[in-house]
Amino acid sequence: MRVVLSGGGTGGHIYPALAIARECEKHYPSSAFLYIGTERGLESKLVREEGIPFESIEITGFRRKLSVENVKTVLRFLKGVSRAKQLLRDFKPDVVIGTGGYVCGPVVYAAAKLGIPTIIHEQNVIPGLTNKFLSRYVNTVAVSFEQSKPYFAKAKHVLFTGNPRATAVVEANRERGFASLGLPQDSPIVLVVGGSGGAKAINNTMVQMVPMLKRLPNVHFVYVTGQHYYEHTRKEVLKSSDGVRNHLHVLPYISNMPEVLAATTLAISRAGASSLAELTALGIPSILIPSPNVTNNHQEANARSLEQAGAAVMMTEKQLTAELLFGQIEQLLKNDGHRQTMRDRSRALGQPEAAMRVVSEIERLAGK
Structure with missing residues:
Protein backbone atom coordinates (compact mmCIF):
# COMPACT_ATOMS: atom_id res chain seq x y z
CA MET A 1 0.00 0.00 0.00
CA VAL A 169 -3.34 4.71 23.08
CA VAL A 170 -5.88 2.06 24.06
CA GLU A 171 -3.24 -0.48 25.13
CA ALA A 172 -1.07 2.01 27.07
CA ASN A 173 0.76 0.43 30.02
CA ARG A 174 -0.43 1.99 33.31
CA GLU A 175 2.42 0.43 35.33
CA ARG A 176 4.89 2.34 33.14
CA GLY A 177 2.84 5.46 33.78
CA PHE A 178 3.28 5.15 37.54
CA ALA A 179 6.97 4.26 37.14
CA SER A 180 7.70 7.23 34.87
CA LEU A 181 6.30 9.56 37.53
CA GLY A 182 8.13 7.79 40.35
CA LEU A 183 4.85 6.99 42.13
CA PRO A 184 3.64 3.79 43.79
CA GLN A 185 1.14 1.81 41.73
CA ASP A 186 -2.51 2.61 42.36
CA SER A 187 -1.72 6.05 43.82
CA PRO A 188 -4.70 8.37 43.16
CA ILE A 189 -3.54 10.77 40.43
CA VAL A 190 -5.16 13.99 39.26
CA LEU A 191 -3.57 15.02 35.97
CA VAL A 192 -3.79 18.72 35.09
CA VAL A 193 -2.73 19.53 31.54
CA GLY A 194 -3.52 22.44 29.21
CA GLY A 195 -2.52 20.89 25.90
CA SER A 196 0.94 20.44 24.37
CA GLY A 197 1.74 24.15 24.67
CA GLY A 198 0.11 24.73 28.04
CA ALA A 199 -2.76 27.10 28.88
CA LYS A 200 -2.27 30.38 30.72
CA ALA A 201 -5.76 30.40 32.27
CA ILE A 202 -5.38 26.87 33.66
CA ASN A 203 -1.88 27.66 34.94
CA ASN A 204 -3.08 30.79 36.75
CA THR A 205 -5.94 28.85 38.33
CA MET A 206 -3.66 26.01 39.38
CA VAL A 207 -1.24 28.42 41.08
CA GLN A 208 -4.15 29.81 43.13
CA MET A 209 -5.35 26.30 43.92
CA VAL A 210 -2.05 25.00 45.34
CA PRO A 211 -2.79 25.85 49.03
CA MET A 212 -6.09 23.94 48.78
CA LEU A 213 -4.32 20.68 47.92
CA LYS A 214 -3.68 20.11 51.63
CA ARG A 215 -7.33 18.99 51.84
CA LEU A 216 -6.46 15.96 49.67
CA PRO A 217 -3.17 14.78 51.23
CA ASN A 218 -3.27 11.27 49.73
CA VAL A 219 -3.81 12.44 46.14
CA HIS A 220 -0.91 13.12 43.77
CA PHE A 221 -1.41 16.12 41.51
CA VAL A 222 0.59 15.86 38.28
CA TYR A 223 0.58 19.35 36.85
CA VAL A 224 1.88 19.90 33.29
CA THR A 225 2.49 23.59 32.61
CA GLY A 226 3.74 23.54 29.01
CA GLN A 227 7.37 24.35 28.14
CA HIS A 228 6.76 28.07 27.61
CA TYR A 229 5.15 28.60 31.02
CA TYR A 230 7.22 26.18 33.08
CA GLU A 231 9.89 28.32 34.79
CA HIS A 232 7.57 31.18 35.72
CA THR A 233 4.77 28.88 36.89
CA ARG A 234 7.09 26.65 38.93
CA LYS A 235 8.40 29.70 40.81
CA GLU A 236 4.86 30.86 41.54
CA VAL A 237 3.85 27.40 42.75
CA LEU A 238 6.84 27.17 45.11
CA LYS A 239 5.69 30.32 46.93
CA SER A 240 2.62 28.54 48.31
CA SER A 241 3.50 24.85 48.18
CA ASP A 242 4.55 24.29 51.82
CA GLY A 243 2.97 21.09 53.05
CA VAL A 244 2.00 19.83 49.59
CA ARG A 245 5.33 19.39 47.81
CA ASN A 246 5.36 15.61 48.35
CA HIS A 247 2.19 15.18 46.33
CA LEU A 248 2.46 18.04 43.81
CA HIS A 249 4.55 17.25 40.74
CA VAL A 250 5.14 20.17 38.37
CA LEU A 251 6.38 19.21 34.89
CA PRO A 252 6.92 21.16 31.66
CA TYR A 253 5.87 18.33 29.35
CA ILE A 254 5.01 14.61 29.36
CA SER A 255 6.37 12.57 26.47
CA ASN A 256 4.53 9.35 27.42
CA MET A 257 1.07 10.86 27.87
CA PRO A 258 -0.91 7.67 27.05
CA GLU A 259 0.89 5.73 29.81
CA VAL A 260 0.40 8.54 32.35
CA LEU A 261 -3.27 8.81 31.37
CA ALA A 262 -3.68 5.06 31.88
CA ALA A 263 -2.56 5.59 35.49
CA THR A 264 -4.75 8.67 36.02
CA THR A 265 -7.79 8.76 38.31
CA LEU A 266 -9.15 12.10 37.10
CA ALA A 267 -7.97 14.43 34.31
CA ILE A 268 -8.33 18.20 34.03
CA SER A 269 -7.82 19.02 30.37
CA ARG A 270 -8.53 21.17 27.38
CA ALA A 271 -11.02 19.67 24.90
CA GLY A 272 -8.91 19.19 21.80
CA ALA A 273 -10.01 16.26 19.67
CA SER A 274 -6.91 14.11 20.21
CA SER A 275 -7.04 14.67 23.98
CA LEU A 276 -10.66 13.52 24.06
CA ALA A 277 -9.82 10.50 21.90
CA GLU A 278 -7.17 9.51 24.45
CA LEU A 279 -9.45 10.09 27.45
CA THR A 280 -12.33 8.07 26.03
CA ALA A 281 -10.17 5.25 24.67
CA LEU A 282 -8.87 4.72 28.22
CA GLY A 283 -12.13 5.57 30.01
CA ILE A 284 -10.74 8.47 32.05
CA PRO A 285 -13.25 10.71 33.90
CA SER A 286 -12.45 14.35 33.22
CA ILE A 287 -13.12 18.00 33.92
CA LEU A 288 -12.87 19.76 30.57
CA ILE A 289 -11.96 23.43 30.20
CA PRO A 290 -12.29 24.14 26.47
CA SER A 291 -10.05 26.76 24.92
CA PRO A 292 -12.03 29.78 23.72
CA ASN A 293 -9.18 30.73 21.36
CA VAL A 294 -9.98 28.27 18.59
CA THR A 295 -11.90 28.46 15.31
CA ASN A 296 -15.70 28.28 15.72
CA ASN A 297 -15.22 27.64 19.45
CA HIS A 298 -15.04 23.97 18.44
CA GLN A 299 -13.51 22.78 21.73
CA GLU A 300 -16.66 23.75 23.61
CA ALA A 301 -18.74 21.67 21.19
CA ASN A 302 -16.33 18.76 21.73
CA ALA A 303 -16.56 19.11 25.52
CA ARG A 304 -20.35 19.36 25.52
CA SER A 305 -20.61 16.09 23.62
CA LEU A 306 -18.77 14.31 26.47
CA GLU A 307 -20.66 16.18 29.18
CA GLN A 308 -24.02 15.27 27.63
CA ALA A 309 -22.96 11.62 27.60
CA GLY A 310 -22.08 11.77 31.30
CA ALA A 311 -18.36 11.15 30.65
CA ALA A 312 -17.07 14.56 31.76
CA VAL A 313 -17.82 17.82 33.53
CA MET A 314 -17.37 20.97 31.45
CA MET A 315 -16.26 24.33 32.81
CA THR A 316 -15.73 27.36 30.58
CA GLU A 317 -12.85 29.76 31.14
CA LYS A 318 -15.35 32.44 32.17
CA GLN A 319 -16.57 30.13 34.94
CA LEU A 320 -13.09 29.00 35.96
CA THR A 321 -11.94 29.83 39.49
CA ALA A 322 -9.61 27.97 41.84
CA GLU A 323 -12.43 27.42 44.33
CA LEU A 324 -14.85 26.05 41.74
CA LEU A 325 -12.29 23.78 40.09
CA PHE A 326 -11.02 22.35 43.38
CA GLY A 327 -14.60 21.86 44.57
CA GLN A 328 -15.34 19.76 41.47
CA ILE A 329 -12.13 17.75 41.92
CA GLU A 330 -12.87 17.10 45.60
CA GLN A 331 -16.46 16.12 44.88
CA LEU A 332 -15.52 13.63 42.15
CA LEU A 333 -12.66 12.05 44.13
CA LYS A 334 -14.92 11.48 47.13
CA ASN A 335 -17.77 9.94 45.10
CA ASP A 336 -16.46 6.62 43.81
CA GLY A 337 -19.82 5.61 42.35
CA HIS A 338 -20.21 8.77 40.27
CA ARG A 339 -16.61 8.54 39.08
CA GLN A 340 -17.12 4.91 38.05
CA THR A 341 -20.20 5.89 36.05
CA MET A 342 -18.18 8.61 34.31
CA ARG A 343 -15.44 6.08 33.61
CA ASP A 344 -17.90 3.64 32.06
CA ARG A 345 -19.54 6.32 29.93
CA SER A 346 -16.19 7.69 28.83
CA ARG A 347 -15.05 4.25 27.72
CA ALA A 348 -18.37 3.74 25.91
CA LEU A 349 -17.50 6.78 23.76
CA GLY A 350 -14.02 5.48 22.99
CA GLN A 351 -13.36 4.16 19.52
Whole structure:
Protein backbone atom coordinates (compact mmCIF):
# COMPACT_ATOMS: atom_id res chain seq x y z
CA MET A 1 0.00 0.00 0.00
CA ARG A 2 1.33 3.44 -0.95
CA VAL A 3 -0.19 6.23 1.14
CA VAL A 4 0.31 9.99 1.22
CA LEU A 5 -0.59 11.66 4.52
CA SER A 6 -1.08 15.37 5.12
CA GLY A 7 -2.04 17.23 8.26
CA GLY A 8 -0.35 19.93 10.21
CA GLY A 9 -0.01 22.74 12.66
CA THR A 10 -0.89 20.95 15.90
CA GLY A 11 -0.60 17.47 17.34
CA GLY A 12 -4.37 17.12 17.05
CA HIS A 13 -3.99 16.93 13.27
CA ILE A 14 -0.71 15.00 13.20
CA TYR A 15 -1.22 12.16 15.71
CA PRO A 16 -4.29 10.76 13.90
CA ALA A 17 -2.30 10.62 10.65
CA LEU A 18 0.55 8.78 12.38
CA ALA A 19 -1.94 6.35 13.96
CA ILE A 20 -3.38 5.59 10.50
CA ALA A 21 0.12 4.93 9.16
CA ARG A 22 0.97 2.51 11.99
CA GLU A 23 -2.32 0.63 11.59
CA CYS A 24 -1.76 0.39 7.85
CA GLU A 25 1.68 -1.13 8.49
CA LYS A 26 0.11 -3.85 10.65
CA HIS A 27 -1.98 -5.04 7.70
CA TYR A 28 0.47 -4.18 4.90
CA PRO A 29 4.02 -4.50 6.29
CA SER A 30 5.55 -3.37 3.02
CA SER A 31 3.54 -0.12 2.96
CA ALA A 32 5.28 3.04 1.79
CA PHE A 33 4.36 6.47 3.13
CA LEU A 34 5.00 10.08 2.23
CA TYR A 35 3.96 12.87 4.57
CA ILE A 36 3.42 16.34 3.09
CA GLY A 37 3.35 19.21 5.59
CA THR A 38 4.97 22.54 6.30
CA GLU A 39 8.36 23.23 7.82
CA ARG A 40 6.82 25.65 10.31
CA GLY A 41 4.29 23.21 11.74
CA LEU A 42 4.87 20.64 14.47
CA GLU A 43 4.63 17.92 11.81
CA SER A 44 8.13 18.68 10.52
CA LYS A 45 9.50 17.46 13.86
CA LEU A 46 7.06 14.70 14.84
CA VAL A 47 6.89 12.98 11.45
CA ARG A 48 10.65 12.88 11.00
CA GLU A 49 11.00 11.42 14.51
CA GLU A 50 8.68 8.60 13.38
CA GLY A 51 10.97 7.85 10.44
CA ILE A 52 8.36 8.67 7.78
CA PRO A 53 9.63 10.46 4.63
CA PHE A 54 8.62 14.12 4.78
CA GLU A 55 8.21 16.78 2.09
CA SER A 56 7.11 20.35 2.68
CA ILE A 57 5.10 22.97 0.85
CA GLU A 58 4.58 26.62 1.74
CA ILE A 59 1.01 27.52 2.62
CA THR A 60 -0.82 29.76 5.10
CA GLY A 61 -4.41 29.92 6.31
CA PHE A 62 -7.04 32.46 5.31
CA ARG A 63 -7.73 35.42 7.56
CA ARG A 64 -11.35 35.94 8.51
CA LYS A 65 -11.53 39.46 7.12
CA LEU A 66 -10.58 41.13 3.85
CA SER A 67 -6.82 41.36 3.69
CA VAL A 68 -3.98 41.67 1.19
CA GLU A 69 -2.53 38.65 2.96
CA ASN A 70 -5.46 36.56 1.69
CA VAL A 71 -4.43 37.34 -1.88
CA LYS A 72 -0.97 36.01 -1.05
CA THR A 73 -2.59 32.93 0.50
CA VAL A 74 -4.45 32.20 -2.75
CA LEU A 75 -1.17 32.45 -4.67
CA ARG A 76 0.53 30.14 -2.16
CA PHE A 77 -2.38 27.71 -2.48
CA LEU A 78 -2.02 27.56 -6.28
CA LYS A 79 1.74 27.14 -5.97
CA GLY A 80 1.18 24.45 -3.32
CA VAL A 81 -1.21 22.57 -5.61
CA SER A 82 1.42 22.58 -8.36
CA ARG A 83 4.14 21.30 -5.99
CA ALA A 84 1.78 18.69 -4.52
CA LYS A 85 0.88 17.39 -7.97
CA GLN A 86 4.53 16.86 -8.76
CA LEU A 87 5.15 15.03 -5.47
CA LEU A 88 2.08 12.85 -6.05
CA ARG A 89 3.08 11.98 -9.63
CA ASP A 90 6.53 10.96 -8.38
CA PHE A 91 5.26 8.90 -5.41
CA LYS A 92 2.22 7.32 -7.16
CA PRO A 93 0.04 6.76 -4.06
CA ASP A 94 -2.91 4.38 -3.85
CA VAL A 95 -4.71 6.91 -1.66
CA VAL A 96 -4.18 10.39 -0.16
CA ILE A 97 -5.40 11.20 3.37
CA GLY A 98 -5.77 14.64 4.94
CA THR A 99 -6.21 14.97 8.70
CA GLY A 100 -6.75 18.70 9.02
CA GLY A 101 -4.87 21.97 9.03
CA TYR A 102 -4.50 24.29 6.05
CA VAL A 103 -1.63 22.28 4.54
CA CYS A 104 -4.19 19.61 3.59
CA GLY A 105 -5.91 22.04 1.23
CA PRO A 106 -3.49 22.02 -1.71
CA VAL A 107 -2.39 18.40 -1.15
CA VAL A 108 -5.82 16.76 -1.08
CA TYR A 109 -7.21 19.09 -3.75
CA ALA A 110 -4.29 18.19 -6.04
CA ALA A 111 -4.91 14.48 -5.46
CA ALA A 112 -8.60 14.83 -6.27
CA LYS A 113 -7.81 16.66 -9.50
CA LEU A 114 -5.35 13.90 -10.44
CA GLY A 115 -8.05 11.25 -9.87
CA ILE A 116 -6.30 9.69 -6.87
CA PRO A 117 -8.67 8.28 -4.20
CA THR A 118 -8.92 10.75 -1.30
CA ILE A 119 -10.03 10.74 2.35
CA ILE A 120 -10.20 13.58 4.84
CA HIS A 121 -10.56 13.00 8.56
CA GLU A 122 -12.33 15.55 10.78
CA GLN A 123 -11.42 15.29 14.46
CA ASN A 124 -13.77 17.94 15.91
CA VAL A 125 -17.55 18.16 16.16
CA ILE A 126 -17.50 21.43 14.19
CA PRO A 127 -15.28 21.05 11.10
CA GLY A 128 -12.54 23.44 10.11
CA LEU A 129 -12.61 25.61 7.00
CA THR A 130 -10.12 23.44 5.09
CA ASN A 131 -12.09 20.22 5.55
CA LYS A 132 -15.37 21.93 4.70
CA PHE A 133 -13.78 23.13 1.45
CA LEU A 134 -12.25 19.75 0.63
CA SER A 135 -15.40 17.77 1.43
CA ARG A 136 -16.82 18.69 -2.00
CA TYR A 137 -13.91 17.02 -3.81
CA VAL A 138 -12.90 13.94 -1.79
CA ASN A 139 -14.22 10.39 -2.03
CA THR A 140 -14.78 10.00 1.71
CA VAL A 141 -15.13 12.25 4.76
CA ALA A 142 -14.31 10.32 7.95
CA VAL A 143 -15.58 11.87 11.21
CA SER A 144 -14.80 11.41 14.89
CA PHE A 145 -18.26 12.46 16.11
CA GLU A 146 -21.65 11.45 14.74
CA GLN A 147 -22.72 15.07 15.34
CA SER A 148 -20.36 16.19 12.55
CA LYS A 149 -22.30 14.48 9.75
CA PRO A 150 -24.79 17.34 9.05
CA TYR A 151 -21.87 19.70 8.34
CA PHE A 152 -20.91 17.55 5.34
CA ALA A 153 -24.28 17.36 3.59
CA LYS A 154 -22.67 17.92 0.16
CA ALA A 155 -19.98 15.24 0.55
CA LYS A 156 -20.08 12.08 -1.60
CA HIS A 157 -19.66 9.76 1.38
CA VAL A 158 -19.47 10.44 5.14
CA LEU A 159 -18.19 7.67 7.40
CA PHE A 160 -18.13 7.61 11.20
CA THR A 161 -14.78 6.16 12.28
CA GLY A 162 -13.88 7.81 15.57
CA ASN A 163 -10.45 9.35 16.06
CA PRO A 164 -7.52 7.09 15.01
CA ARG A 165 -5.52 8.42 17.96
CA ALA A 166 -7.71 6.21 20.16
CA THR A 167 -6.24 3.10 18.54
CA ALA A 168 -2.72 4.26 19.33
CA VAL A 169 -3.34 4.71 23.08
CA VAL A 170 -5.88 2.06 24.06
CA GLU A 171 -3.24 -0.48 25.13
CA ALA A 172 -1.07 2.01 27.07
CA ASN A 173 0.76 0.43 30.02
CA ARG A 174 -0.43 1.99 33.31
CA GLU A 175 2.42 0.43 35.33
CA ARG A 176 4.89 2.34 33.14
CA GLY A 177 2.84 5.46 33.78
CA PHE A 178 3.28 5.15 37.54
CA ALA A 179 6.97 4.26 37.14
CA SER A 180 7.70 7.23 34.87
CA LEU A 181 6.30 9.56 37.53
CA GLY A 182 8.13 7.79 40.35
CA LEU A 183 4.85 6.99 42.13
CA PRO A 184 3.64 3.79 43.79
CA GLN A 185 1.14 1.81 41.73
CA ASP A 186 -2.51 2.61 42.36
CA SER A 187 -1.72 6.05 43.82
CA PRO A 188 -4.70 8.37 43.16
CA ILE A 189 -3.54 10.77 40.43
CA VAL A 190 -5.16 13.99 39.26
CA LEU A 191 -3.57 15.02 35.97
CA VAL A 192 -3.79 18.72 35.09
CA VAL A 193 -2.73 19.53 31.54
CA GLY A 194 -3.52 22.44 29.21
CA GLY A 195 -2.52 20.89 25.90
CA SER A 196 0.94 20.44 24.37
CA GLY A 197 1.74 24.15 24.67
CA GLY A 198 0.11 24.73 28.04
CA ALA A 199 -2.76 27.10 28.88
CA LYS A 200 -2.27 30.38 30.72
CA ALA A 201 -5.76 30.40 32.27
CA ILE A 202 -5.38 26.87 33.66
CA ASN A 203 -1.88 27.66 34.94
CA ASN A 204 -3.08 30.79 36.75
CA THR A 205 -5.94 28.85 38.33
CA MET A 206 -3.66 26.01 39.38
CA VAL A 207 -1.24 28.42 41.08
CA GLN A 208 -4.15 29.81 43.13
CA MET A 209 -5.35 26.30 43.92
CA VAL A 210 -2.05 25.00 45.34
CA PRO A 211 -2.79 25.85 49.03
CA MET A 212 -6.09 23.94 48.78
CA LEU A 213 -4.32 20.68 47.92
CA LYS A 214 -3.68 20.11 51.63
CA ARG A 215 -7.33 18.99 51.84
CA LEU A 216 -6.46 15.96 49.67
CA PRO A 217 -3.17 14.78 51.23
CA ASN A 218 -3.27 11.27 49.73
CA VAL A 219 -3.81 12.44 46.14
CA HIS A 220 -0.91 13.12 43.77
CA PHE A 221 -1.41 16.12 41.51
CA VAL A 222 0.59 15.86 38.28
CA TYR A 223 0.58 19.35 36.85
CA VAL A 224 1.88 19.90 33.29
CA THR A 225 2.49 23.59 32.61
CA GLY A 226 3.74 23.54 29.01
CA GLN A 227 7.37 24.35 28.14
CA HIS A 228 6.76 28.07 27.61
CA TYR A 229 5.15 28.60 31.02
CA TYR A 230 7.22 26.18 33.08
CA GLU A 231 9.89 28.32 34.79
CA HIS A 232 7.57 31.18 35.72
CA THR A 233 4.77 28.88 36.89
CA ARG A 234 7.09 26.65 38.93
CA LYS A 235 8.40 29.70 40.81
CA GLU A 236 4.86 30.86 41.54
CA VAL A 237 3.85 27.40 42.75
CA LEU A 238 6.84 27.17 45.11
CA LYS A 239 5.69 30.32 46.93
CA SER A 240 2.62 28.54 48.31
CA SER A 241 3.50 24.85 48.18
CA ASP A 242 4.55 24.29 51.82
CA GLY A 243 2.97 21.09 53.05
CA VAL A 244 2.00 19.83 49.59
CA ARG A 245 5.33 19.39 47.81
CA ASN A 246 5.36 15.61 48.35
CA HIS A 247 2.19 15.18 46.33
CA LEU A 248 2.46 18.04 43.81
CA HIS A 249 4.55 17.25 40.74
CA VAL A 250 5.14 20.17 38.37
CA LEU A 251 6.38 19.21 34.89
CA PRO A 252 6.92 21.16 31.66
CA TYR A 253 5.87 18.33 29.35
CA ILE A 254 5.01 14.61 29.36
CA SER A 255 6.37 12.57 26.47
CA ASN A 256 4.53 9.35 27.42
CA MET A 257 1.07 10.86 27.87
CA PRO A 258 -0.91 7.67 27.05
CA GLU A 259 0.89 5.73 29.81
CA VAL A 260 0.40 8.54 32.35
CA LEU A 261 -3.27 8.81 31.37
CA ALA A 262 -3.68 5.06 31.88
CA ALA A 263 -2.56 5.59 35.49
CA THR A 264 -4.75 8.67 36.02
CA THR A 265 -7.79 8.76 38.31
CA LEU A 266 -9.15 12.10 37.10
CA ALA A 267 -7.97 14.43 34.31
CA ILE A 268 -8.33 18.20 34.03
CA SER A 269 -7.82 19.02 30.37
CA ARG A 270 -8.53 21.17 27.38
CA ALA A 271 -11.02 19.67 24.90
CA GLY A 272 -8.91 19.19 21.80
CA ALA A 273 -10.01 16.26 19.67
CA SER A 274 -6.91 14.11 20.21
CA SER A 275 -7.04 14.67 23.98
CA LEU A 276 -10.66 13.52 24.06
CA ALA A 277 -9.82 10.50 21.90
CA GLU A 278 -7.17 9.51 24.45
CA LEU A 279 -9.45 10.09 27.45
CA THR A 280 -12.33 8.07 26.03
CA ALA A 281 -10.17 5.25 24.67
CA LEU A 282 -8.87 4.72 28.22
CA GLY A 283 -12.13 5.57 30.01
CA ILE A 284 -10.74 8.47 32.05
CA PRO A 285 -13.25 10.71 33.90
CA SER A 286 -12.45 14.35 33.22
CA ILE A 287 -13.12 18.00 33.92
CA LEU A 288 -12.87 19.76 30.57
CA ILE A 289 -11.96 23.43 30.20
CA PRO A 290 -12.29 24.14 26.47
CA SER A 291 -10.05 26.76 24.92
CA PRO A 292 -12.03 29.78 23.72
CA ASN A 293 -9.18 30.73 21.36
CA VAL A 294 -9.98 28.27 18.59
CA THR A 295 -11.90 28.46 15.31
CA ASN A 296 -15.70 28.28 15.72
CA ASN A 297 -15.22 27.64 19.45
CA HIS A 298 -15.04 23.97 18.44
CA GLN A 299 -13.51 22.78 21.73
CA GLU A 300 -16.66 23.75 23.61
CA ALA A 301 -18.74 21.67 21.19
CA ASN A 302 -16.33 18.76 21.73
CA ALA A 303 -16.56 19.11 25.52
CA ARG A 304 -20.35 19.36 25.52
CA SER A 305 -20.61 16.09 23.62
CA LEU A 306 -18.77 14.31 26.47
CA GLU A 307 -20.66 16.18 29.18
CA GLN A 308 -24.02 15.27 27.63
CA ALA A 309 -22.96 11.62 27.60
CA GLY A 310 -22.08 11.77 31.30
CA ALA A 311 -18.36 11.15 30.65
CA ALA A 312 -17.07 14.56 31.76
CA VAL A 313 -17.82 17.82 33.53
CA MET A 314 -17.37 20.97 31.45
CA MET A 315 -16.26 24.33 32.81
CA THR A 316 -15.73 27.36 30.58
CA GLU A 317 -12.85 29.76 31.14
CA LYS A 318 -15.35 32.44 32.17
CA GLN A 319 -16.57 30.13 34.94
CA LEU A 320 -13.09 29.00 35.96
CA THR A 321 -11.94 29.83 39.49
CA ALA A 322 -9.61 27.97 41.84
CA GLU A 323 -12.43 27.42 44.33
CA LEU A 324 -14.85 26.05 41.74
CA LEU A 325 -12.29 23.78 40.09
CA PHE A 326 -11.02 22.35 43.38
CA GLY A 327 -14.60 21.86 44.57
CA GLN A 328 -15.34 19.76 41.47
CA ILE A 329 -12.13 17.75 41.92
CA GLU A 330 -12.87 17.10 45.60
CA GLN A 331 -16.46 16.12 44.88
CA LEU A 332 -15.52 13.63 42.15
CA LEU A 333 -12.66 12.05 44.13
CA LYS A 334 -14.92 11.48 47.13
CA ASN A 335 -17.77 9.94 45.10
CA ASP A 336 -16.46 6.62 43.81
CA GLY A 337 -19.82 5.61 42.35
CA HIS A 338 -20.21 8.77 40.27
CA ARG A 339 -16.61 8.54 39.08
CA GLN A 340 -17.12 4.91 38.05
CA THR A 341 -20.20 5.89 36.05
CA MET A 342 -18.18 8.61 34.31
CA ARG A 343 -15.44 6.08 33.61
CA ASP A 344 -17.90 3.64 32.06
CA ARG A 345 -19.54 6.32 29.93
CA SER A 346 -16.19 7.69 28.83
CA ARG A 347 -15.05 4.25 27.72
CA ALA A 348 -18.37 3.74 25.91
CA LEU A 349 -17.50 6.78 23.76
CA GLY A 350 -14.02 5.48 22.99
CA GLN A 351 -13.36 4.16 19.52
CA PRO A 352 -10.36 1.80 19.75
CA GLU A 353 -11.13 0.45 16.26
CA ALA A 354 -10.98 3.93 14.67
CA ALA A 355 -7.69 3.50 12.82
CA MET A 356 -8.80 0.10 11.51
CA ARG A 357 -12.00 1.67 10.15
CA VAL A 358 -9.93 4.22 8.24
CA VAL A 359 -7.64 1.48 6.91
CA SER A 360 -10.70 -0.49 5.75
CA GLU A 361 -11.84 2.58 3.83
CA ILE A 362 -8.35 2.92 2.33
CA GLU A 363 -8.63 -0.71 1.15
CA ARG A 364 -12.03 -0.08 -0.39
CA LEU A 365 -10.96 3.05 -2.26
CA ALA A 366 -7.65 1.56 -3.38
CA GLY A 367 -9.34 -1.64 -4.55
CA LYS A 368 -7.13 -3.80 -2.34
